[in-house]
Amino acid sequence: MTETEVLSAIGETLDRDVDAVLATIIDVEGSAYRRPGAKMLIEGDDSAGSLTAGCLEDEVRGLAGDVLDAGQPRIETYDLTGDDDIWGLGMGCNGIITVLLEPLDESYRPVVERVTNGGDCGVVTVTDGDRPLGERGFYDPETEFSDNLPGWLCEELREPTATLLERGKTDTVGVETDDGTVEVFVEGIEAPSNLVVVGSGPDVNPVVELAKQVDFQVTVVTFRGALSSGENFPAADAVRATSPTDIGDNIEFDDDTYVIVMTHNFIDDRLAVEDLIDTPVQYIGLMGPQERFEEMLEDFADESVEITEDDTSRIYTPIGLDLGGDSPHQIAYSIVAEALAIANNRSPQHLTDREGPIHDRIEVPLAE
């Protein structure tokens, strides 16, 4: 279940107005399977989403009833380090995981609505100090904080929240008050990245299906109405029929949009690429061999279409990571792997060869 699907499940549960508990990892010391911000929604014996690789879920589910009875948020910490006999051997990690459990309430609805509509937002939740545990604020980059929080707190949280949101990260921020420190868990929640697949061949669906599994928002673009019906791409979030020269007019290409050009028609591909280099798109994956792209560059030169080095650095052709295999699904797999790495700003390598931690750490500026 993807993060977006968990948020949708939260929205549906709110709509049904039933009792449910939201569990969120708010801190990890050492390493763990999931990062802070990972969520599990618990309704009765059912749950959606996960906090770990199955080691804490039962334990946390077991607490949901108490949380609902108490009608209060609570925080549980699980020491999963090797020194702890109860949990230490159970996990593929050495971490100490802190989980916030809270009765699900309307304070989460704006988050669901914002993200499922393709927007990013911040969520701030008091986890310690001289404010009510679980007190929540919603941060919209345009309208700033929801007005249920005191102004001085919003003032302190504005910069760290904006910074974390920019990077889609989370952190706990300590806000000094006259009576001590208020600890606030700040989440930057990003809408899923957009993947636009330009093409209508039978090789498109494997790409769409794999991309959905790693939580891309997928739009298929077909030309001249070819196969433009959604039925042909059942897994896609949207299907647009347009013309190669009008791509830019019909779809919003921002810097979190990644594009795969696979019409298998040389002229259509060329026109699409010509459109796309005028967008902020950082990934233009082009199906076909290097020679084909060189022909394309010659055509651009003939028609004095200017292609800068920055443009060509955004064009990946042959498309995909070098994983070998040449069946349609293996090709699709290598394409989506490449889009995922670029969307996450990673350079493909074995994690065992990566220097430093698997998960980027970032410095969060605190307001003075």
Add this chain to the structure above:
Amino acid sequence: MTETEVLSAIGETLDRDVDAVLATIIDVEGSAYRRPGAKMLIEGDDSAGSLTAGCLEDEVRGLAGDVLDAGQPRIETYDLTGDDDIWGLGMGCNGIITVLLEPLDESYRPVVERVTNGGDCGVVTVTDGDRPLGERGFYDPETEFSDNLPGWLCEELREPTATLLERGKTDTVGVETDDGTVEVFVEGIEAPSNLVVVGSGPDVNPVVELAKQVDFQVTVVTFRGALSSGENFPAADAVRATSPTDIGDNIEFDDDTYVIVMTHNFIDDRLAVEDLIDTPVQYIGLMGPQERFEEMLEDFADESVEITEDDTSRIYTPIGLDLGGDSPHQIAYSIVAEALAIANNRSPQHLTDREGPIHDRIEVPLAE
């Protein structure tokens, strides 16, 4: 549809004893979406498998009726280079593709039976010269060639066939005779690589599902009978319940078997790794952070379990390619991407950065 699924479809069609045509790419000049050996089975208006990214399928399907009427194999060549107005603009490639169409017959059954039972085999098919077009031989590494072929031809084909089979490649071999040259399309058809997933947590299924899509033969290994029923891993080809110390006894680990260790139990993982380093397995992906593996190495040292550099070079931890993302499906995606790259002997990188052709070319020794 994976290569293995296409072979299974061929088997089912043979069982039903109905008319069908098998189309096989036997040559590609330049580059193309699929490689020689790619197959499409055509029965009436239905087909299974693909030769291109949808550009030639209709054309080839249209010829199936003629092939059945003639009751004879035929060869069609499609020039998809940019200079050819009919096809040139249609393809994401610059290649010239040659396709063998033949009425499906029993000569393919041993191939289906061999490969679907996990064995590799060679297929030789006469494509030109002073022998019947489509004349076919079956090559089993143990029993050598089927006896329908003349001995002198088998003699000539033995070494190239064995070489191509070793690498799972195809090539056309020219055999000199008194009357000229007989051209033979030689396919080395490998059974799918084996992926063994050691674990039983909820994070196992996403790995199994993705691995099946890229045509691994997937076995899930659980310990102490935990979740050992196949129902828990519906996509897996097999589920084995064993004990961490007996893995090696219960499953055959050859050098085309790749193993993911994700029990999330430190001791189980350690015992599994201890078993696995005594096998020829070239990929032991271990879930968890580097520190956890270092603890494991200390335990090995304490128990004077010898771990050579070759052993550690086969252990990949943290597991997976660095694609970013930390939802269970994204983690699973990076794991299967790593297993796929290792199984195909590729080092992960953007194809656009790869030197030389996407598809390895190999030299095939000819018999004197």
